[in-house]
Amino acid sequence: MQTPSSGIQSTLQEHRKFPPRPEFSASAHISTVAQYEQMWNQAKDDPAGFWGEMANQLDWFKKWDKVLEGTMPETKWFVGGQLNASYNCLDRHLLTWRKNKAAIIWEGEPGDRRTLTYLELHREVCQFANCLKRLGVRKGDRVALYLPMIPELAIAMLACARIGAAHSIVFGGFSADAVADRSNDAQAKVIVTADGGWRRGKDVPLKKAVDESLKKSSTVEKVVVVRRTGWHVDMVPDRDYWWHDLMSSASADCDAEPVDSEHPLFILYTSGSTGKPKGVLHTTGGYLLGTTMTSRWVFDLKEEDTYWCTADIGWITGHSYIVYGPLSNGATTVMYEGAPNWPDEGRFWEIIERYRVNIFYTAPTAIRAFIKWGDDWPNKYDLSSLRLLGSVGEPINPEAWMWYHTVIGAERCPIVDTWWQTETGAIMISPLPGITETKPGSCTRPLPGVVPAIVTKEGAELPANSGGLLVMKQPWPSMLRTLYGDHERFKQTYFSTVEGCYFAGDGARTDEDGYIWVMGRVDDVLNVAGHRLSTMEIESALVSHSLVSEAAVVGFPHEIKGEGICCFVTLKTGDGNDSLEKELISHVRKHIGALATPDKIRFTAGLPKTRSGKIMRRLLRDIAAGREQTGDTTTLEDFTVLAKLRENDD
Ligand code: PRX
Numbered sequence: 001m002q003t004p005s006s007g008i009q010s011t012l013q014e015h016r017k018f019p020p021r022p023e024f025s026a027s028a029h030i031s032t033v034a035q036y037e038q039m040w041n042q043a044k045d046d047p048a049g050f051w052g053e054m055a056n057q058l059d060w061f062k063k064w065d066k067v068l069e070g071t072m073p074e075t076k077w078f079v080g081g082q083l084n085a086s087y088n089c090l091d092r093h094l095l096t097w098r099k100n101k102a103a104i105i106w107e108g109e110p111g112d113r114r115t116l117t118y119l120e121l122h123r124e125v126c127q128f129a130n131c132l133k134r135l136g137v138r139k140g141d142r143v144a145l146y147l148p149m150i151p152e153l154a155i156a157m158l159a160c161a162r163i164g165a166a167h168s169i170v171f172g173g174f175s176a177d178a179v180a181d182r183s184n185d186a187q188a189k190v191i192v193t194a195d196g197g198w199r200r201g202k203d204v205p206l207k208k209a210v211d212e213s214l215k216k217s218s219t220v221e222k223v224v225v226v227r228r229t230g231w232h233v234d235m236v237p238d239r240d241y242w243w244h245d246l247m248s249s250a251s252a253d254c255d256a257e258p259v260d261s262e263h264p265l266f267i268l269y270t271s272g273s274t275g276k277p278k279g280v281l282h283t284t285g286g287y288l289l290g291t292t293m294t295s296r297w298v299f300d301l302k303e304e305d306t307y308w309c310t311a312d313i314g315w316i317t318g319h320s321y322i323v324y325g326p327l328s329n330g331a332t333t334v335m336y337e338g339a340p341n342w343p344d345e346g347r348f349w350e351i352i353e354r355y356r357v358n359i360f361y362t363a364p365t366a367i368r369a370f371i372k373w374g375d376d377w378p379n380k381y382d383l384s385s386l387r388l389l390g391s392v393g394e395p396i397n398p399e400a401w402m403w404y405h406t407v408i409g410a411e412r413c414p415i416v417d418t419w420w421q422t423e424t425g426a427i428m429i430s431p432l433p434g435i436t437e438t439k440p441g442s443c444t445r446p447l448p449g450v451v452p453a454i455v456t457k458e459g460a461e462l463p464a465n466s467g468g469l470l471v472m473k474q475p476w477p478s479m480l481r482t483l484y485g486d487h488e489r490f491k492q493t494y495f496s497t498v499e500g501c502y503f504a505g506d507g508a509r510t511d512e513d514g515y516i517w518v519m520g521r522v523d524d525v526l527n528v529a530g531h532r533l534s535t536m537e538i539e540s541a542l543v544s545h546s547l548v549s550e551a552a553v554v555g556f557p558h559e560i561k562g563e564g565i566c567c568f569v570t571l572k573t574g575d576g577n578d579s580l581e582k583e584l585i586s587h588v589r590k591h592i593g594a595l596a597t598p599d600k601i602r603f604t605a606g607l608p609k610t611r612s613g614k615i616m617r618r619l620l621r622d623i624a625a626g627r628e629q630t631g632d633t634t635t636l637e638d639f640t641v642l643a644k645l646r647e648n649d650d
Pocket of ligand 1 (some may be wrong): 391422520521596
């Protein structure tokens with residue numbers, strides 16, 4: 001999609017509407033439109049008053065002096081206040097009946113299970129916090145976590161938060177190079193990993209990748225290894241420690257360290273359109289408040305609910321809606337280690353039946369896979385415990401929405417299509433299940449405290465049904481504070497496109513009812529299976545191969561993944577062939593990880609470029625998608641390049 005100055009054409013026509021059921025509304029946290037409007041208006045007109053009231057939901061060691069200081073991009077929330085995220089997610093529940101309530105219900109891919117109550121989770125978090133201290137981690141340090149979806153990941157996160165160290169989680173599907181880049185950028189002192197993890201019955205050798213990454217790391221001093229798969233790993237004396245060895249002698253006494261509201265809670269790397277990944281930095285008070293309130297409003301979390309978000313904790317969705325949001329609310333959160341189709345395509349539905357899951361939050365890419373696998377799988381299981389469904393990660397196609405509504409929700413469960421980003425920390429635009437009449441494919445309206453607009457590059461607001469840039473006009477507590485180590489890039493990336501507003505790359509339109517329809521990204525970032533990938537990083541990986549001279553990567557529509565990855569590659573000499581194609585695919589997997597596996601590699605003698613040398617991605621996108629080129633090609637430098645690419649179209 002091109003960055004518009006006048007508007008983006010919208011082609012989606014969807015008129016079905018689904019009002020909330022009165023039984024649901026009656027007991028919802030936000031149960032009337034008037035209540036929402038009152039909250040939204042108050043938050044818009046008096047953000048400090050509104051958020052100051054909300055912040056009483058958290059436990060503070062020291063109350064703030066000022067709710068909001070500064071204007072975007074330099075905002076501070078709850079200035080002078082002190083709290084601890086781990087205390088809010090654990091200790092405060094121990095003073096209530098929730099002490100022995102299940103905090104995490106975990107299931108491993110091979111079928112092993114573990115439930116940790118709040119008391120048990122607290123104990124392990126305190127012990128691991130003491131282990132980190134023993135390894136030399138101090139308040140203000142960074143700890144990299146490269147783990148499978150096992151309880152130790154949540155324990156390590158909360159242990160870092162407990163002592164005021166920032167965690168930097170690297171998704172377990174990323175490669176050794178990605179671990180090295182991220183831990184170097186964050187200057188991590190310790191890495192916590194596992195011998196391996198399970199994925200579709202196969203091992204993911206995490207410790208091996210860490211060993212490789214450490215050849216390129218200058219800052220990591222210690223490695224902690226969780227025994228998960230039991231495979232052999234090499235342990236380096238005085239550098240590598242088994243988790244269970246450290247824990248066996250660790251005390252379970254560890255007071256939560258009071259930190260300033262603006263103290264860093266974590267760094268999470270996300271793809272940008274240019275350069276290296278961006279280390280999105282979130283701070284404690286604002287982030288925790290945002291995730292706590294949105295979990296309650298959007299998922300309508302109740303004490304008795306069993307809640308399951310299927311994301312990996314390595315992504316922001318897992319940070320905010322498996323760990324911090326649910327635990328701060330004292331909820332029971334389900335965590336599953338493996339793939340949805342292992343040992344068969346009924347696994348998710350079996351988990352819902354087994355734990356009587358009430359709230360289920362997943363991604364459109366998963367929903368499309370379920371549709372492909374057929375209705376027989378969910379129909380075999382009792383899904384009657386479900387009362388609310390959620391979607392996140394990319395626009396959900398109306399037909400996938402309808403399937404989710406009918407086959408999984410039995411036309412009974414409201415669907416919350418939640419729009420947000422790594423940078424926003426918490427859900428921004430979403431239906432509120434007790435009051436919103438939903439429309440398939442629309443994330444509907446902004447939550448209280450969120451003031452979006454759809455504008456041209458010049459900042460002019462666009463009328464209904466005209467696509468433009470989705471921006472935020474007001475700051476909100478859970479927004480990122482900087483890109484780690486590069487504050488200039490932070491200002492440039494998010495605050496320079498539209499004067500005075502936050503913009504992070506999405507196009508959208510509103511309809512005649514004021515509902516927002518997100519149309520996808522306007523920059524060179526792909527959304528593959530709900531994960532943001534930078535075309536630039538994949539191109540760099542390809543060019544790092546000795547035979548490649550130039551590469552251009554574009555997305556194309558993909559039935560399951562939403563967007564597939566198509567790479568146009570120019571070689572230094574000679575022609576491409578099948579074996580080189582395979583080699584390049586594995587080269588990209590090695591450099592970035594399996595999630596960046598190219599779907600198509602097209603060898604070409606040249607790439608279409610403008611006279612100034614810019615690759616014309618729009619044309620490549622058309623070719624990758626098998627579309628006729630209809631756009632303007634007058635700036636194309638060498639028309640023969642395009643003709644050749646068309647000739648070779650398969
Ligand atoms: O393009 C939007 C898409 O995912 C991007 C954010 O990606 P990430 O930072 O990895 O976070 C994903 C999980 C929050 C957005 O810029 N996106 C996310 N949710 C939706 C969405 N697009 C449309 N509708 C959504 N519900």
